[in-house]
Structures are given as C-alpha cells and as structure tokens.
Amino acid sequence: QVQLVQSGAEVKKPGSSVKVSCKASGGTFSSYTISWVRQAPGQGLEWMGRIIPILGIANYAQKFQGRVTITADKSTSTAYMELSSLRSEDTAVYYCARGGTMMENWFDPWGQGTLVTVSS
Amino acid sequence: QSALTQPASVSGSPGQSITISCTGTSSDVGGYNYVSWYQQHPGKAPKLMIYDVSNRPSGVSNRFSGSKSGNTASLTISGLQAEDEADYYCSSYTSSSVWVFGGGTKLTVL
Numbered sequence: 001q002v003q004l005v006q007s008g009a010e011v012k013k014p015g016s017s018v019k020v021s022c023k024a025s026g027g028t029f030s031s032y033t034i035s036w037v038r039q040a041p042g043q044g045l046e047w048m049g050r051i052i053p054i055l056g057i058a059n060y061a062q063k064f065q066g067r068v069t070i071t072a073d074k075s076t077s078t079a080y081m082e083l084s085s086l087r088s089e090d091t092a093v094y095y096c097a098r099g100g101t102m103m104e105n106w107f108d109p110w111g112q113g114t115l116v117t118v119s120s
Numbered sequence: 121q122s123a124l125t126q127p128a129s130v131s132g133s134p135g136q137s138i139t140i141s142c143t144g145t146s147s148d149v150g151g152y153n154y155v156s157w158y159q160q161h162p163g164k165a166p167k168l169m170i171y172d173v174s175n176r177p178s179g180v181s182n183r184f185s186g187s188k189s190g191n192t193a194s195l196t197i198s199g200l201q202a203e204d205e206a207d208y209y210c211s212s213y214t215s216s217s218v219w220v221f222g223g224g225t226k227l228t229v230l
Contacts, residue, residue, distance in 0.1 A: 035219070037166075044123065045158070045166065045209050045221040061218050095165055105213045106156035108168035108177065 002027040004096050004111035011117045017084040020114045022096030029077035030054040035100035036081045040092040050100035086118045124222035131228040137198040140225045142210030150191035154213035157195045161206045205229045
C-alpha cells in the first residue's frame with residue numbers, strides 16, 4: 001500500500017521559489033509515476049506535471065513550463081516540485097499523487113497536501 | 121488545454137440517484153477511455169472513485185458507477201447517502217500527453 005507524505009506549509013514572498021517534497025512508502029518508488037496537482041482556494045484541481053523516477057523524465061503542463069521543476073530522489077523515495085517566480089495567484093494547496101501514465105492514467109493515492117501562501 | 125466542463129452543482133435526496141456530467145472534446149474524453157473521477161470532502165485530499173471510465177477501485181461502494189458517450193463522461197451515484205455530499209472532479213488524459221481536470225461539481229444531499 002503506497003503512502004505519500006508531503007512537507008509542511010510554506011509562506012513565500014512574491015518572486016521567490018518554493019520546493020515541496022513528497023515522500024513515498026510502500027511499493028517500489030522507481031516503478032511508478034508521481035504527478036503534482038494544485039488547488040487554489042475555493043477552486044478546482046489543476047494538473048501541473050509528472051515525473052517517472054525510473055527514467056528521471058518529467059513532463060509539465062504548458063501553463064507551468066519554465067516555472068516548475070519536478071525531480072525525484074530514488075535513494076530516499078522522495079519526489080520534489082519546485083515552483084519559481086511565485087505570484088499571489090500561486091497561493092494554493094499542492095498535492096502529489098501516484099499516477100500519470102497511460103498505463104496508470106488515474107491518481108491514487110494522494111498526499112495530504114501542502115499549503116503554499118504567497119504574500120508580501 | 122481547457123478544463124473539462126462539469127455542472128457547478130447537483131443535488132438529490134437520500135436514496136435517490138444523481139448523475140454528474142463531464143464534457144470534453146475528441147482530444148481528451150472522446151479520444152481515450154482514460155477518464156477518472158474523484159471525491160473531495162472539505163479540507164481533505166481527493167479520493168479516486170472511478171478509473172478508466174467505469175472501473176471501481178477496491179473499497180469504493182458499488183453505488184458509484186461511470187460511463188461515457190462520445191465526448192461526455194458521467195458519474196452516477198445511486199442510493200444517495202449523507203456522506204456522499206462532497207465535491208466531485210473528473211479527469212482525462214489528453215492528446216497533448218497531459219492530464220486535465222473538470223471544474224468540479226458540488227453535490228448536496230438534501
């Protein structure tokens with residue numbers, strides 16, 4: 001049974017960067033894909049991108065291209081999502097979830113979420 | 121990639137059935153049987169309810185079912201219960217090799 005545990009809440013200044021971690025336990029980390037999904041306050045879900053740890057390949061939604069970097073450390077079974085040039089509109093809960101390939105095109109399970117607040 | 125279209129809200133009485141629609145295009149919903157549905161209670165992470173259009177993960181009640189016709193997928197909940205009150209989101213793989221979610225539907229159990 002895969003479980004995903006994310007890092008704690010962050011408060012950042014506009015223009016800065018944030019890096020959120022997602023540590024996996026159970027299963028074989030390298031064998032599955034981790035996606036990142038965000039949810040602004042009172043809004044819907046938005047897929048940001050994914051990484052396939054065994055290949056070290058990441059793909060991103062066009063909206064976030066150039067501003068987001070998703071990485072994975074197989075030695076610690078941890079995925080990371082770094083978002084740069086933060087603005088107020090990036091205030092959201094950021095979730096990691098297993099999934100995001102054509103063979104596993106759903107998202108399950110999800111991490112508990114990390115609230116990132118961007119405020120001056 | 122535009123978000124999939126869901127009704128903002130639906131409601132039903134306990135014991136009734138409701139259906140939530142999720143409309144996309146031939147580049148996402150209509151092009152692949154890769155539609156999934158998620159339930160989200162306030163302050164909680166989403167939970168997978170349906171995958172590959174109509175498959176239920178282990179542990180999900182058989183009151184939840186999914187289907188698809190053309191560019192529109194649907195989630196049906198039968199025998200509504202108070203605990204079903206939540207937000208529901210659909211998701212689809214797309215021809216751009218990315219995933220897209222619907223805007224979400226708030227289900228109210230009257």
